[in-house]
Amino acid sequence: MEVGQKLELLDSSPSALRRAAPAALAIIPVSMLFGMLAQRADWSLLEVALVGLLGFTGSGQFAALPLAQSGAGFFTLLLVTASINSRYLPIAFTSSSRLPRGFLRKAGTAHMLGDEAYATEHERDAPGTVLAIRATIFLTWVVAGVLGALLSKLLPAEWIGNEVNLGYPASVVLMFLSLVQLRARLNVIRERQLGVLLLSAVCVVLALLLINVLGSVYFWIPSVLIATAVLTRAKL
Structure with missing residues (x-):
C-alpha cells in the first residue's frame, strides 16, 4: 500500500466510524437474534461465525x-440465498468506482458490501472511507451474531420457549432500516420527493403482484431487476 493511501485511510477512519456507528448499532439486535435462532437450531458458535464471515x-x-x-x-439453499441477494448486483455495480486499489483490498471491500453500508456511503467517499465504513458494519454483524448465539447458549432453555417467535422483532428492525434509508435519500433530493415515493410505491406493488404469481421464493430475482430498472432510469 502506498504512503498516500495509508494516510488517506488514517485520516478518513474517525469520520467513517462516526458515520457507520448508527447503522452498526442498529444491526446488533438483528444479528444477535440470528445467533440466538441459530443456536436453538443446534448451530455451533463456529458455524455462526463462519456464516457471518463468509455469507x-x-x-x-x-x-x-x-x-x-x-x-x-x-x-x-443456494438458489434461495442467491435470489434474495441478487439485489446486491446493481448495488455493487454502482459503487464499484469507490473500491480501493489492489486485488485483496478490493475483493475484501466488495465482500463487505451491505444495505446499511451502501446507505451510509456517499458518492464522493474516498476508498479508505468506504473500507472503514464497510469493515465497521461487517465486523459488528459477525461479532453480534456470535454474542447472540453465546447468550442463547447461556440462558436457561425455559426462559425462551419454542412458542416465542424471535424472528418477528428482526423483521421490524429490518423494516425500520429500510424506512431510514428511504428517508435519507428523500432528504438529499428534496425537489423529487413525491416522484421518489410514487416510484417506490410502484416497485412495492409490482413485488406484491410477483409474489402472488411466482410465489414467495422465486419472486425475488424479477422484482429486484424491475425495481433496479425503474430506479436506475429515474437516476435514484
Whole structure:
C-alpha cells in the first residue's frame, strides 16, 4: 500500500466510524437474534461465525435457517440465498468506482458490501472511507451474531420457549432500516420527493403482484431487476 493511501485511510477512519456507528448499532439486535435462532437450531458458535464471515447476508441467513432445519439440499439453499441477494448486483455495480486499489483490498471491500453500508456511503467517499465504513458494519454483524448465539447458549432453555417467535422483532428492525434509508435519500433530493415515493410505491406493488404469481421464493430475482430498472432510469 502506498504512503498516500495509508494516510488517506488514517485520516478518513474517525469520520467513517462516526458515520457507520448508527447503522452498526442498529444491526446488533438483528444479528444477535440470528445467533440466538441459530443456536436453538443446534448451530455451533463456529458455524455462526463462519456464516457471518463468509455469507454476511441478514435476510439470506434468516431464510437459510428454516430450510437447513427442514433438511433442504445445498442447491435449494443456494438458489434461495442467491435470489434474495441478487439485489446486491446493481448495488455493487454502482459503487464499484469507490473500491480501493489492489486485488485483496478490493475483493475484501466488495465482500463487505451491505444495505446499511451502501446507505451510509456517499458518492464522493474516498476508498479508505468506504473500507472503514464497510469493515465497521461487517465486523459488528459477525461479532453480534456470535454474542447472540453465546447468550442463547447461556440462558436457561425455559426462559425462551419454542412458542416465542424471535424472528418477528428482526423483521421490524429490518423494516425500520429500510424506512431510514428511504428517508435519507428523500432528504438529499428534496425537489423529487413525491416522484421518489410514487416510484417506490410502484416497485412495492409490482413485488406484491410477483409474489402472488411466482410465489414467495422465486419472486425475488424479477422484482429486484424491475425495481433496479425503474430506479436506475429515474437516476435514484
